[in-house]
Amino acid sequence: MSQARNAILGRLRHRRDGALTAPTSDFSVVSNKQWSDEEKIDLFQQKIESVHAEVHRVTQDNWLETLKTLVQAKGLSDLLVPQKAAVGQAIRADWSETLPELRSYDQPVTEWKAELFSGIDGAVTDVRAAIAETGSLVLWPDQDQPRLMSLVPPIHFAILDAHQLKNTFYEVIVSEGWASAGMPTNALLISGPSKTADIEQTLAYGVHGPKELIVLIRQ
Amino acid sequence: MSHNPVQSFHPRVHEAIHNPQIRANFRKAMDGLMDKRLAAFPSDDDLQKMRDLAASIRLRALAKLPELLEKLEANLTAQGIQVHWAENGDQACKIILEICQRHNAKSVIKGKSMVSEEMELNHYLAEHGIDALESDLGEYIVQLADETPSHIIMPAIHKNTDQISDLMHEKTGTNKSRDVEYLTAEARQQLRERFEKADVGVSGVNFAVAETGTLCLVENEGNGRLTTTVPPVHIAVTGIEKVVENLEDVAPLLSLLTRSATGQHITTYFNMISSPRKEGELDGPDEVHLVLVDSGRSNIYQDDELLDTLRCIRCGACMNHCPVYTRIGGHAYGYTYPGPIGKILMPHMVGLEDAKDLPSASTLCGACGEVCPVRIPIPKLLVRLREESVAGDKQHDNSMVRGRGSKRNTTETLIWKGWAKMHKHGGLYRIGTGAATVFKGLMPNKIGAWTNCRTAPKLAASTLHEQVKARQLAQAKVQKEQQKSEGEA
Ligand code: SF4
Numbered sequence: 001m002s003q004a005r006n007a008i009l010g011r012l013r014h015r016r017d018g019a020l021t022a023p024t025s026d027f028s029v030v031s032n033k034q035w036s037d038e039e040k041i042d043l044f045q046q047k048i049e050s051v052h053a054e055v056h057r058v059t060q061d062n063w064l065e066t067l068k069t070l071v072q073a074k075g076l077s078d079l080l081v082p083q084k085a086a087v088g089q090a091i092r093a094d095w096s097e098t099l100p101e102l103r104s105y106d107q108p109v110t111e112w113k114a115e116l117f118s119g120i121d122g123a124v125t126d127v128r129a130a131i132a133e134t135g136s137l138v139l140w141p142d143q144d145q146p147r148l149m150s151l152v153p154p155i156h157f158a159i160l161d162a163h164q165l166k167n168t169f170y171e172v173i174v175s176e177g178w179a180s181a182g183m184p185t186n187a188l189l190i191s192g193p194s195k196t197a198d199i200e201q202t203l204a205y206g207v208h209g210p211k212e213l214i215v216l217i218r219q
Numbered sequence: 220m221s222h223n224p225v226q227s228f229h230p231r232v233h234e235a236i237h238n239p240q241i242r243a244n245f246r247k248a249m250d251g252l253m254d255k256r257l258a259a260f261p262s263d264d265d266l267q268k269m270r271d272l273a274a275s276i277r278l279r280a281l282a283k284l285p286e287l288l289e290k291l292e293a294n295l296t297a298q299g300i301q302v303h304w305a306e307n308g309d310q311a312c313k314i315i316l317e318i319c320q321r322h323n324a325k326s327v328i329k330g331k332s333m334v335s336e337e338m339e340l341n342h343y344l345a346e347h348g349i350d351a352l353e354s355d356l357g358e359y360i361v362q363l364a365d366e367t368p369s370h371i372i373m374p375a376i377h378k379n380t381d382q383i384s385d386l387m388h389e390k391t392g393t394n395k396s397r398d399v400e401y402l403t404a405e406a407r408q409q410l411r412e413r414f415e416k417a418d419v420g421v422s423g424v425n426f427a428v429a430e431t432g433t434l435c436l437v438e439n440e441g442n443g444r445l446t447t448t449v450p451p452v453h454i455a456v457t458g459i460e461k462v463v464e465n466l467e468d469v470a471p472l473l474s475l476l477t478r479s480a481t482g483q484h485i486t487t488y489f490n491m492i493s494s495p496r497k498e499g500e501l502d503g504p505d506e507v508h509l510v511l512v513d514s515g516r517s518n519i520y521q522d523d524e525l526l527d528t529l530r531c532i533r534c535g536a537c538m539n540h541c542p543v544y545t546r547i548g549g550h551a552y553g554y555t556y557p558g559p560i561g562k563i564l565m566p567h568m569v570g571l572e573d574a575k576d577l578p579s580a581s582t583l584c585g586a587c588g589e590v591c592p593v594r595i596p597i598p599k600l601l602v603r604l605r606e607e608s609v610a611g612d613k614q615h616d617n618s619m620v621r622g623r624g625s626k627r628n629t630t631e632t633l634i635w636k637g638w639a640k641m642h643k644h645g646g647l648y649r650i651g652t653g654a655a656t657v658f659k660g661l662m663p664n665k666i667g668a669w670t671n672c673r674t675a676p677k678l679a680a681s682t683l684h685e686q687v688k689a690r691q692l693a694q695a696k697v698q699k700e701q702q703k704s705e706g707e708a
Contacts, residue, residue: 005304008459008513012285016521016619022282025275029268030471047484109449109502113415134474134485146501147448151441170470179466183431185497186448189489194441196403197481198357198373200244200380201251204403207356208410209441209488 030170033133040132040165041217047135051192052205053213063218064094067157070214071122076100080123080153084144087126087159105146116148122155129176130160133168136191137215140184147186156210158190162219228553228576235551241377245548248376252539255482256590273475274594276468277530280460284520287429287462288511294432298494300507308338311512315340315421315454318508319349322452324418328410330436330446331355332423333371333533334456334512337555337568340421351421354410354442356403363390369549371556372480372535377548410442420446420504424457425532426472427509430465434509436490437476439483444490453504455492459511460520460529472532475592479536515567521619524603528563530593535560537587537597543580552577559587563600571608571622578604652682 035043045055058066071079078101082088095102103120125145129138137158141147150156166172169189173179178187194209205211235241260266280287292302305311311334319327327344329335329351341351341362353362357374361367364386368374375383380397387393393405422443426435434455436443447453463469477483496503519525538544538558549557554565554574562581566574578601587597607618608626641651659678666675681689 002304004306004310004513007306008304008511008517009285009288011517012288012459012520016617017523020278020282020526022279023275025272025279025468026268027272027467027471029265029272030474051483051487105501107501110451113449117411117415136485136489143499143501146503147444148502151444151448168470169473170467173467173470179430183433183466183491183493185492185494185500185503187433187491187493188444189485190487191485192487194439195487196356196440198355198360198375199383199399199402200378201248201373201376202380202399204399207403207407207440207442208354208445 027170030168031174033168033171035132035167037162037165040167041162041219043132044130044135044165045217047133048137048192048213048215049135051135052195052203053135053192053215055215055217058216058218060218063159063216064090066216067091067124067159068095068099070157071100074122074155074212076121076155078103078119078121080105080120080149082125082145082149085126087124088144091124105149109146109148116152120153122157123149123153124157124159125150126159127164129164129166129172131167131169131172131189132165134189134191136169136189138172139188139190141186141188142184147188150188150190151209154206154210155212155214156190156193157214157216159216159218162217228551228580231551231553232547232580235547240379241548242546244377244379245545248373249539249545252481256479256536256539257482259478259482259484269471269475270592270594272471273532273592274530276463276472277532277593280463280468281520281526281529283464284460284462287464288459291427291429291432291462294429295509298432300432300434300494300509303508303510305510305512305514307514308512311338311456311510311514312340312343314510315456316344316347316349318452318454318506319344319419320347322418322506324349324452326413326417327351327419327421328413328417328446328450329353329355329358330420330422330443331358331374331438332421332456333368333555334423334458335421336368337514338456338512340456352410352413352417354414354446355438355440356406356442359406359410360386363387367550367555369557370535370538371533371558371560377550414445414449417450419452419454420448420450421454421456422446424455424461424509425476426469427457427462428464428466428469429462432493433466434492435469435473436492437473437486437488438490439487441488444488447490447492448503451504452506452508453492453495454508454510456510456512459513459516460531476532476534479534479590479592515621518619518621519567525567525600525620527595528567528600530595531560531564532593533560534592536590536592540586540590542582542584542586552580559597559601563595563597563604566604566608567621569621570625571604571620572625573622575608575622575626578602578608649682649684652684656680656682656685 056066080103081091083104127137128140193205193213194207195205196207197203295302303314344351353359360375369377384395388395424434425437477486495507496505519528537560541558544558552561554561556564562577581601583598585598607620607623611624611627641648664675
């Protein structure tokens with residue numbers, strides 16, 4: 001409907017009250033927020049726990065043991081794990097038969113939709129960055145860790161390195177040059193498990209996405 | 220366009236005000252939301268600076284609106300997202316139907332979108348044999364009840380748990396239960412099956428970024444992510460004013476939006492979509508469309524004062540803080556957008572002929588303007604629309620507001636004309652007020668709606684002019700007597 005397009009743009013261009021002047025924006029109120037590395041970890045943990053996520057502080061040496069303990073404690077029977085990402089490779093290299101079966105998202109969703117939707121208990125992903133101010137994980141899903149991986153299984157384990165923490169979302173966008181680098185198909189901020197308050201303001205978790213979000217911070 | 224005939228406005232208000240259930244449900248919910256918003260802004264100084272920033276971002280986007288829309292279109296197209304333009308809701312419905320038909324779609328799953336409510340998309344698709352199912356829990360409940368949302372952020376806020384439990388029991392066979400977890404889990408199961416089968420996903424858009432060609436969606440449930448990822452086709456629909464210039468503009472807007480709306484420092488998901496599934500990717504839709512809808516927005520855009528209406532980021536804070544909304548709820552207004560934002564927006568969408576009662580349904584207490592994260596001067600716009608609804612004289616005589624003057628009535632016009640004339644001419648004024656004082660006994664006890672809940676004002680025994688004159692005379696007399704006695708001494 002290029003007719004509609006031209007009509008709408010025409011009306012916008014020939015404003016009755018004349019052209020508008022664009023004001024400038026002072027971003028200092030968002031750009032001046034800064035915390036020390038320690039404070040960032042504390043703030044991140046406090047914020048994301050306040051929205052019902054579970055956080056474990058681990059080290060580069062013991063994170064895998066913690067993950068193993070957690071998946072066993074949760075009684076999972078299978079776990080979706082990336083194939084290429086370092087996190088996935090580390091898990092695959094040091095897993096045992098007694099632990100939940102490792103699964104791969106290695107085919108288009110249409111090929112195994114029913115199974116993905118009801119047969120997978122949990123998934124592990126890495127993250128691209130995280131935000132201290134709001135307790136958010138930043139994910140750029142890709143072929144190795146597709147979009148539904150962090151959404152459909154009931155439990156999402158996210159592995160975060162402490163040095164990936166930024167102060168604010170604004171800082172992530174600007175310091176990583178998102179606008180100039182070009183955006184991926186899908187970029188995500190995840191802050192807590194899926195939730196709703198649509199029934200009389202009462203919080204309930206896991207309404208459409210994961211019921212549990214478990215974050216391992218590797219220090 | 221969805222609305223109830225305007226004659227029903229007052230009866231609906233009456234009904235709502237006398238419905239204790241509605242009063243209780245809204246009071247409780249709005250009190251909670253106001254407290255949460257307050258707690259989310261611990262520093263007033265920061266809040267005010269954030270509001271300045273957000274207002275400047277939205278104003279900048281509006282100042283460059285035509286260029287930004289073209290840039291958005293160019294970037295989206297280059298990234299493989301197809302852009303469509305619609306002058307009104309009907310055109311937008313047709314565009315969406317055509318896309319659905321091209322894919323032989325029978326089942327559509329929807330994420331929350333007020334613009335799709337505005338154009339009554341579900342109804343239109345149903346008429347053409349396509350089943351559109353809402354997947355946001357609140358919207359799902361409202362759809363089960365065959366109702367419309369009563370709040371733009373929390374669609375089912377007018378219902379309490381018992382009412383929802385009964386509804387789900389009746390329509391979907393769940394057990395009657397006050398356990399919100401159970402009800403939510405049941406809804407999850409019912410909707411998951413539909414997500415798996417859906418041919419098309421329809422969503423709204425919170426911000427459309429021109430710089431990068433990115434559609435941003437704000438949500439807590441994950442149904443928005445499912446809607447935009449699982450079905451092979453995703454259609455996003457939005458008003459033309461939702462565009463922002465740069466990606467960095469989104470950060471402060473998001474922060475203000477979620478805090479103003481529900482007091483959350485951020486929602487669970489912020490979903491940014493910039494292209495359909497790329498080669499090698501294993502999920503996501505093969506086709507993504509964006510439908511840009513005007514529906515009166517470009518008309519609002521013409522006017523320097525009314526333009527501010529288009530800054531809105533649909534946070535709902537104005538309704539949460541509105542003493543009228545809190546008492547009558549969202550349905551009594553009778554239009555898609557209730558509360559203060561509805562009162563300044565709906566008259567442009569449906570015309571003042573229909574919506575003439577909306578701008579008056581306000582106490583002008585100013586709460587809405589005080590909490591609005593983008594500093595829309597809502598009370599000022601309400602006054603402007605009140606003037607427009609009775610306009611007919613020189614004021615705003617090049618106004619483009621649809622249906623202006625439709626509330627004008629001859630008696631009232633004559634009275635005010637007389638009033639103006641009297642105040643311009645001293646002689647007339649004195650005769651008029653003098654006559655009013657003499658005949659004050661004839662003043663009726665009932666003066667229209669004013670005296671429904673107030674007593675009629677009584678005129679004083681003498682006019683202010685008469686009183687002042689009498690006082691001056693008395694003073695002069697005293698002075699004279701003083702002089703006299705001084706002289707004698
Ligand atoms: S008018 Fe302001 S307060 Fe109301 S919904 Fe829009 S942005 Fe929020």
